[in-house]
Amino acid sequence: MPESKKGHGPFSRRIAVLISGRGSNLQSIIDAIRDGRLEATIAVVISNRADAVGLQRARDAGIEAVCLHPRDFGDRDAYDRAIVDLLRDRRVDLVCLAGFMRLVSAALLQAFPHGILNIHPSLLPAFPGLDAQRQALDHGVRVTGATVHLVTSELDNGPIILQAAVPVLDDDDVDTLSARILVEEHRIYPEAIRLVLDGGWSVDGRRVRRHTR
Numbered sequence: 001m002p003e004s005k006k007g008h009g010p011f012s013r014r015i016a017v018l019i020s021g022r023g024s025n026l027q028s029i030i031d032a033i034r035d036g037r038l039e040a041t042i043a044v045v046i047s048n049r050a051d052a053v054g055l056q057r058a059r060d061a062g063i064e065a066v067c068l069h070p071r072d073f074g075d076r077d078a079y080d081r082a083i084v085d086l087l088r089d090r091r092v093d094l095v096c097l098a099g100f101m102r103l104v105s106a107a108l109l110q111a112f113p114h115g116i117l118n119i120h121p122s123l124l125p126a127f128p129g130l131d132a133q134r135q136a137l138d139h140g141v142r143v144t145g146a147t148v149h150l151v152t153s154e155l156d157n158g159p160i161i162l163q164a165a166v167p168v169l170d171d172d173d174v175d176t177l178s179a180r181i182l183v184e185e186h187r188i189y190p191e192a193i194r195l196v197l198d199g200g201w202s203v204d205g206r207r208v209r210r211h212t213r
């Protein structure tokens with residue numbers, strides 16, 4: 001959606017959400033749209049796992065929910081090309097990864113330049129990859145949080161749209177810390193999607209700059 005970045009519009013506000021499991025971030029996006037905090041349409045929800053609870057959340061909200069199982073495709077590129085075909089068919093212009101436990105390949109990245117978002121449960125660049133909350137506890141940081149960023153070919157390393165800080169408490173374990181981070185995830189992901197869809201921003205090196213209009 002290159003036009004929207006410059007705030008030129010008009011552009012569609014059709015998004016897709018890619019999930020692998022619980023789908024609580026998907027739910028936060030559904031709720032934000034329903035409450036009028038986010039003006040967007042979720043055109044399709046895609047999961048790589050048939051047992052993802054988020055698929056049912058989507059169906060309950062009247063949203064098309066599709067499982068594309070990797071074993072039905074030859075390799076990562078073929079899988080991602082199938083995703084691209086589906087997204088193009090549904091006229092999606094922003095892809096939101098929400099607990100989607102797969103690396104995205106060049107096929108998907110090239111189809112949506114600066115058009116794929118991810119949410120990660122740490123203050124990136126600290127603690128990328130799996131078990132970010134466990135990594136934060138093991139490292140002994142006093143503050144961690146959540147990050148929404150643009151997806152690039154490097155894992156959890158794209159330009160940052162929004163972050164929220166969460167204190168680590170003395171008696172925290174992975175579950176209590178994850179739960180408090182999740183509250184912030186649910187707050188900032190819809191807000192970040194709104195910022196991106198509203199346009200008027202560009203990427204300058206690693207920095208996402210918003211232009212005054």
Ligand code: GRF
Pocket residue numbers: 019020021022023024025026054098099100119120121185
């Ligand atoms: C979230 O913690 C998110 O930051 C991470 O995976 C988890 C997904 O949770 N990428 P949910 O499926 O949205 O409930």
